[in-house]
Amino acid sequence: MKAPRSIKDFSKGDGPIAHVAVEDQIPLPPPFDKIEEEKEIPPLREQTRENYACILDDTVLVNVPRPKTKEEEEALVNGFLSGLRKLFTPENNWTFLQPLMMTMEHCAKCQTCNESCHIYEETGRNPLYRPTYRSEILRRIYYKYIKNASTWVHGDVDLNWKTVVRLIELSYRCNLCRRCAQTCPIGADNGLVAREIRKLASQEMGIYTRELHKDGSMLQLTVGSSTGMNQLVVKDNVEFIEEDTTDLTGIETKIPWDKKGAEILLIHNAGEILAWPENVGSFAVLFNAAGLDWTLSSDLAAYDGINYGVFYDDVQFARTAIRHAEAARKLGVKKIVLGECGHAHKALTVIADKVLTGDLNIPRESCMPILRDIAKSGKIAFDKTRNDFPVTLHDPCNLTRLMGVIAPQREVLKEIVPKHRFREMTPHGCHNYCCGGGSGFAIMSGNNFAEFRHHVFGRRKFRQILEAFQGEPMDKEHPKYVCAPCSNCKGQIRDIIKYYDAWEKAGIFYGGLVELMVNAMVDVKPGYIDFDEFH
Amino acid sequence: MSLLPHIIAYVALAVFVVAVVVRIVFWSRMPLHVRWELYPVAHEGKRARYGGSYLEEVDWWKKPREVSVAGELRVMVPEILFLVALKENNKKLWVRSFPFHFGLYLVIGATVLMMGGGVLQAVLPGAMGGGLGRTIQVATVACGASGLCLGLLGAAGLLHRRLTDPVLQDFSSPADIFNLVFFMVTFGVALLTFLVVDLDFSRVTAFVHGLVTFQFDAMEGRGLEVFLPAVSVVLMGLLVAYIPLTHMSHFVGKYFAYHAIRWNDEPNLRGGDQEKEIQKVLGQPIDWSADHIEGDGKKTWVDVATEEMSK
Numbered sequence: 069m070k071a072p073r074s075i076k077d078f079s080k081g082d083g084p085i086a087h088v089a090v091e092d093q094i095p096l097p098p099p100f101d102k103i104e105e106e107k108e109i110p111p112l113r114e115q116t117r118e119n120y121a122c123i124l125d126d127t128v129l130v131n132v133p134r135p136k137t138k139e140e141e142e143a144l145v146n147g148f149l150s151g152l153r154k155l156f157t158p159e160n161n162w163t164f165l166q167p168l169m170m171t172m173e174h175c176a177k178c179q180t181c182n183e184s185c186h187i188y189e190e191t192g193r194n195p196l197y198r199p200t201y202r203s204e205i206l207r208r209i210y211y212k213y214i215k216n217a218s219t220w221v222h223g224d225v226d227l228n229w230k231t232v233v234r235l236i237e238l239s240y241r242c243n244l245c246r247r248c249a250q251t252c253p254i255g256a257d258n259g260l261v262a263r264e265i266r267k268l269a270s271q272e273m274g275i276y277t278r279e280l281h282k283d284g285s286m287l288q289l290t291v292g293s294s295t296g297m298n299q300l301v302v303k304d305n306v307e308f309i310e311e312d313t314t315d316l317t318g319i320e321t322k323i324p325w326d327k328k329g330a331e332i333l334l335i336h337n338a339g340e341i342l343a344w345p346e347n348v349g350s351f352a353v354l355f356n357a358a359g360l361d362w363t364l365s366s367d368l369a370a371y372d373g374i375n376y377g378v379f380y381d382d383v384q385f386a387r388t389a390i391r392h393a394e395a396a397r398k399l400g401v402k403k404i405v406l407g408e409c410g411h412a413h414k415a416l417t418v419i420a421d422k423v424l425t426g427d428l429n430i431p432r433e434s435c436m437p438i439l440r441d442i443a444k445s446g447k448i449a450f451d452k453t454r455n456d457f458p459v460t461l462h463d464p465c466n467l468t469r470l471m472g473v474i475a476p477q478r479e480v481l482k483e484i485v486p487k488h489r490f491r492e493m494t495p496h497g498c499h500n501y502c503c504g505g506g507s508g509f510a511i512m513s514g515n516n517f518a519e520f521r522h523h524v525f526g527r528r529k530f531r532q533i534l535e536a537f538q539g540e541p542m543d544k545e546h547p548k549y550v551c552a553p554c555s556n557c558k559g560q561i562r563d564i565i566k567y568y569d570a571w572e573k574a575g576i577f578y579g580g581l582v583e584l585m586v587n588a589m590v591d592v593k594p595g596y597i598d599f600d601e602f603h
Numbered sequence: 604m605s606l607l608p609h610i611i612a613y614v615a616l617a618v619f620v621v622a623v624v625v626r627i628v629f630w631s632r633m634p635l636h637v638r639w640e641l642y643p644v645a646h647e648g649k650r651a652r653y654g655g656s657y658l659e660e661v662d663w664w665k666k667p668r669e670v671s672v673a674g675e676l677r678v679m680v681p682e683i684l685f686l687v688a689l690k691e692n693n694k695k696l697w698v699r700s701f702p703f704h705f706g707l708y709l710v711i712g713a714t715v716l717m718m719g720g721g722v723l724q725a726v727l728p729g730a731m732g733g734g735l736g737r738t739i740q741v742a743t744v745a746c747g748a749s750g751l752c753l754g755l756l757g758a759a760g761l762l763h764r765r766l767t768d769p770v771l772q773d774f775s776s777p778a779d780i781f782n783l784v785f786f787m788v789t790f791g792v793a794l795l796t797f798l799v800v801d802l803d804f805s806r807v808t809a810f811v812h813g814l815v816t817f818q819f820d821a822m823e824g825r826g827l828e829v830f831l832p833a834v835s836v837v838l839m840g841l842l843v844a845y846i847p848l849t850h851m852s853h854f855v856g857k858y859f860a861y862h863a864i865r866w867n868d869e870p871n872l873r874g875g876d877q878e879k880e881i882q883k884v885l886g887q888p889i890d891w892s893a894d895h896i897e898g899d900g901k902k903t904w905v906d907v908a909t910e911e912m913s914k
Contacts, residue, residue: 255860472656
């Protein structure tokens with residue numbers, strides 16, 4: 069295994085310090101258990117290696133140009149130190165100062181958290197991917213270079229441009245799922261440390277991933293959505309969804325826009341509109357049939373629930389959250405309801421709770437309790453036999469571990485799926501594993517990152533899915549449904565299925581929760597979920 | 604010279620109290636941070652069983668929120684006493700860490716018993732002569748001796764692991780090793796004192812009684828009878844003063860890690876107390892340098908979060 073043998077190796081050498089080899093990984097369950105049939109991660113292109121500092125592992129995401137002069141090397145180190153100082157001031161980092169300092173001061177370095185990390189485990193336990201590794205490097209830099217504390221007490225590390233570039237890149241080898249934090253006996257949070265390194269790089273050095281910043285939060289704040297859809301385009305697309313949904317369900321479907329004084333402002337992840345229009349259509353069918361008073365907003369950023377700031381930048385986070393709330397205030401709605409998007413849930417419901425005040429402090433809630441109430445209310449008749457295929461439920465981290473919304477989606481499934489067809493993943497609920505697309509990875513595919521993402525980050529989820537369906541005939545004549553009520557998770561699971569050819573080889577299919585609900589509606593034409601159409 | 608152990612004990616106790624108070628004040632005065640809770644949240648009542656929250660309710664802000672102190676205690680007490688999280692997630696470490704921590708608790712328990720006995724003797728001079736005194740003495744010996752054995756065993760186990768596990772070796776600083784050696788030496792000398800010259804804890808009890816009643820009598824006896832208890836008291840004192848100055852003060856930090864962060868799901872309701880505090884932190888200046896922020900130390904969080912963005 070190519071891996072750093074010591075923390076001190078992190079600052080040394082000119083090339084990558086780790087490599088994930090197929091033979092180091094744990095084989096998957098059948099029918100994917102033949103390790104010799106697994107693909108290796110393709111090498112980076114020569115041009116990429118020449119242009120960027122590809123010095124961490126098999127891939128590169130942040131694309132920091134390799135410094136050409138001593139001055140450029142120093143600028144990287146000085147920029148990092150400047151950001152690190154700010155990271156520990158209450159003015160610049162009131163948002164996370166206490167949780168960050170708690171981790172810096174009290175981590176006992178006991179390594180308990182490592183085994184909870186799907187990335188560390190699925191690389192064959194490569195030391196580079198320990199949740200503790202990047203935190204320990206940051207901790208040593210902080211105490212040595214910012215606090216001028218003794219290395220006898222806090223340990224030593226060399227700080228050079230390679231340390232900086234590797235540390236920033238390594239902060240993008242974490243899904244920020246915080247499963248490690250859940251197992252910490254003291255309460256340290258190494259997931260947060262990864263986020264804070266990303267934040268330091270973005271807010272001070274202007275170093276970020278293109279997908280999260282330029283094509284993500286900036287596009288959302290200037291055009292209206294990270295998908296690039298402006299207000300006219302999104303309305304056009306939603307009109308198509310109305311027509312398609314009407315055709316597919318046999319129910320006249322209308323999706324209201326900018327309805328003043330509506331009870332509910334529903335905010336979808338705009339990725340659904342383009343990639344999974346049936347999800348948006350299903351919400352409309354259910355909300356209309358349940359008689360809810362709801363609307364979408366065509367205001368800037370408000371028709372896209374994403375908030376990528378939550379993954380890398382507090383300022384971008386606050387800007388987006390305020391625009392979401394501002395749209396709700398303008399419409400005079402009673403509450404904001406988040407569609408099937410985990411990070412949008414956590415961003416607006418939980419984290420923005422300490423940003424929004426006064427007339428922007430409009431109540432916000434998950435769609436899951438509403439869907440549960442719809443399913444149990446009796447207003448809509450469901451026929452479970454329409455979902456007579458194996459179903460497993462993926463728990464999005466943001467919704468479960470980080471928000472505690474766990475029971476409602478299961479109560480919905482009880483109403484719409486035959487009992488013997490549902491099987492839980494192990495573990496599940498708040499102890500779930502991330503899909504591998506968390507922290508924005510689901511939208512990142514530059515260089516060879518997509519292959520790395522499927523092969524490493526998504527491997528544990530794929531393993532869980534296969535384990536959940538063991539005992540079922542593993543072929544496409546027997547479709548199996550992975551219910552993933554989160555746009556990013558859905559994108560990641562779609563990509564894993566494609567990467568492993570899991571539809572052709574095992575009949576594994578994926579989708580949201582509302583699609584399953586509409587599929588079971590008695591008033592809807594049978595066959596709303598079309599397994600053949602999907603592939 | 605005979606007063607030196609007394610002086611060290613008082614100074615150590617004072618350093619301990621001051622350092623712990625400073626830590627508590629430090630953590631409790633940290634600025635408001637965004638919500639960063641992690642489920643299961645123990646005070647969520649029945650929902651805590653599976654990791655659920657009040658956010659599972661439609662219109663949750665209109666409903667009374669259940670905050671179960673009993674639920675918190677059900678998690679905290681076993682966690683403090685038996686290190687449940689470590690047991691569940693890292694059994695190899697738990698078999699070393701649990702005896703170490705439980706040994707510490709027992710030693711603290713023995714000290715509290717001795718102090719209580721001292722106070723009782725001062726207030727009710729006859730009380731310690733009867734059954735109560737005998738019970739306190741037996742409990743002191745039981746707690747003290749077993750605590751020292753467990754603590755020493757645990758510290759040795761932890762040190763062995765730090766020195767032999769390549770990962771822990773890499774992550775450990777010299778201070779981490781020193782801390783464990785310090786515990787071993789202190790507990791070892793105390794255990795030796797018990798075994799060689801103080802099998803009934805009468806010498807150390809007399810010393811502690813003197814501390815709480817401010818009677819500084821010299822220790823009776825000669826040679827090891829005096830030397831071992833004196834060294835033991837000095838080492839214990841230094842350890843007590845040292846702990847809160849290091850990351851071993853996590854017994855303070857852990858309370859805040861749970862109550863201020865992991866379990867802090869207190870919602871900010873419109874017009875509620877939190878809004879003023881939020882407006883205060885949002886009014887702070889920002890000086891992050893990246894182009895999309897251009898903080899200059901004058902612009903506030905509100906300014907940067909609400910400014911128009913251009914492509």
